[in-house]
Amino acid sequence: MKRGLVLLDPAEIPADEWRGRVAAAQRELAASGTDVALVYGDVSRSDDIAYLTNLCVYWNEGILAVPAHGDPVFLTKLSPRVHPWMRLISTVTEIRSGRSFAELVATFLGPGGGTVGLVEAELWPAAVAAEIRLALTDREVRPLGALVRALRQVPSPAEIALLTRAAASLADTAAGAAAPDLTDGERVAVAERGLRGDGFLDVLADAARTGDGVASVRITAQYRYLWLHASRIAAAPSTGTWPDPLRQAIADAVTAAVPGATAADLDQAARPALDRLPAGATSEVRWVHHADMATNGEYPDYPSGLPIPAGSVVVVAIDVRFADGTHAAVAETVLAAADGPVCLTGQAGTVAAGGQIR
């Protein structure tokens, strides 16, 4: 849950870059003939709003109204008592609270016609979208594509710097959480202490245990509004029959995570090592854009032939299900740079030749 540090630091992302993001979205609106875009977010999935404003929807729901011209306005069910804090940690200057999104949107827009677009309308709660359509009968309300998510696909240099800093913390913390002889609770405790102590906003950590008693620690973490993930096997090298092949498999998959690579390419790279897993084990090799990690990539469309965008930061992951129904996982956060993949969460020795360590 989002209960870590929320910070707006112009030394990290300059004001010009924030303004540029909104301007880029507004250019998309102008091109599509949309007067106002509405971006929905809730506590579990609000990265589009954060990308445009650094707002943190730490509880409940909110809608960011982005006019084709002018500044975004945040509409929320949260109390006006949190407005001062929201202004402190975001670029938004106008925030309106109310009990009904329909009323908030209608009041904000005022009378008159025009076109209102719902960004990624298919992911909006149907009931919320319906009440807004009902309240805006004098306007055309139409679905918009994932225009903000598209802007988030390739991180800026400032974002790469933040991701690199965060990845270093995650790598160190994950190594500690994967130390031998910890309980599952202790592994999660190590992750929480390390990452929240380093200023992470959100930490989703757990430990899976296989039938032969080997734990995998899985850590998804959010630094500012950027997501990273690492999964580690908590077993010393040469322990058991499958941890070493699985470690080799993720190293091989990371090495293959070049711009343009597909999940099939990653699978092909990892398959020789995965073939050494115990009989009955099934495995899935996949990549998820870091911008989609709020839902672990479960809502966006990832067709099998989708290539990794050049310059993007993605999570390369291998999930293994053993015959007894237990699971193991390995994963890294990788920058798909033009000159080869850079494993941001990698540790020395974990990535095969061809891949770089941060």
Place this chain on the structure above:
Amino acid sequence: MIDRYRYSLVVCVQDEEIMTTNPDGTADEAERSLRLGRVRTAMTAAGLDALLAFAPAWRRENVRYFTDARVAGAASFALLTANDAEKVRAFSTGRTDLDAIISRGWVADAHPLSARSASSLTQALREARPARLGIAHYELLPEILMSQLIQALPGTEIVSASGLMDNVRLVKSDWEIARMRRAASVVDAGWAAFVDVLKPGLPEYAIVAAVEAAIKGRGAEDNFMLIASGGDEVRGMTAPTPRVLQAGDMVRTELTPQLDGYWLQICRSAVVGPASDAQRRSFDLFNEAVEAGIAAVHPGVTAHEVARAQNDVFRARGLGQYCTSQYTRVRGHGHGLHIDETPIIEGNETELPENAVFIIHPNTYTPIAGYHVLGDPVRVTRDGAEVLISTERKLFEGAAR
């Protein structure tokens, strides 16, 4: 109803373990049956042929109620139909959720789900052919999923069952109370860690890191926590900031660990170093309000009455304005598989029966010492209230240097 003698719940504090099952698993089965019976009764009263519990990532309480499994998928469902009233089917986008659900043993039929092609779910609904389908968290169901349900069920009336499930979950069973008692021990440990770490120079977010480590090490699955530090200028709590503590600061928090599905909250304030007279007077006021709220509790009391009892303490001192929405939100709220169940607020006439669980917290701003946070989670007993946590209700004082 559970036969309490046959299915005696074993509450064993040794090694921080609390068993909620007999060796043969019968208590679990009794709890599962109890829940299905409650839901079926509510479905009948509401005229529902099928109930679909939807769990987005931030509201999983109803799917947990049916499965007792910790799911992690971005979207998961539990389906109960009137024509197969003993069988719950589960669906999830989470890759490991199905094994988690099946291994828990409450649901034997679990299916993978794709948000973009929810054929496993729509096929099950087509086979059930409900005339009237209730969806718990209908209000949060994304269009991409709602449109597939509507297409699969032409002619079916689809209604919200969110309130239905809220009511079903309102009264906790003995099995649930046992779990909440275990959560209470984690709450106490979390607060102890909070006080232990306080010292001048520490940023707010480092306090959260220490608390999170303490409660996660004890098995907490999640935590909801707000915090604020400073003097009498503090008007409310937020996520942590980089602000560093200073001697004399009052540090306020509501800390809400989740253990085995169940959330339980503590509200406390602590001073970095010795408390001032104003901070002590503020504590005395808020403690009186908490005690008034607790004293008002009895089976059938309304949320309104519990809130009014607390607010009257402020009103009696001419501080009634600080009980309004300008300064505060609620005087408490229900607990259970969701953090924030029925609100304890004037105007909410929801009756709180025996074994309802909620926190009483008159948290608000006053000019005495700024925003003050104090509250205890309670269970409605046969003749009053039982405070579920062990942490003393006092104004804590942390290290001054």
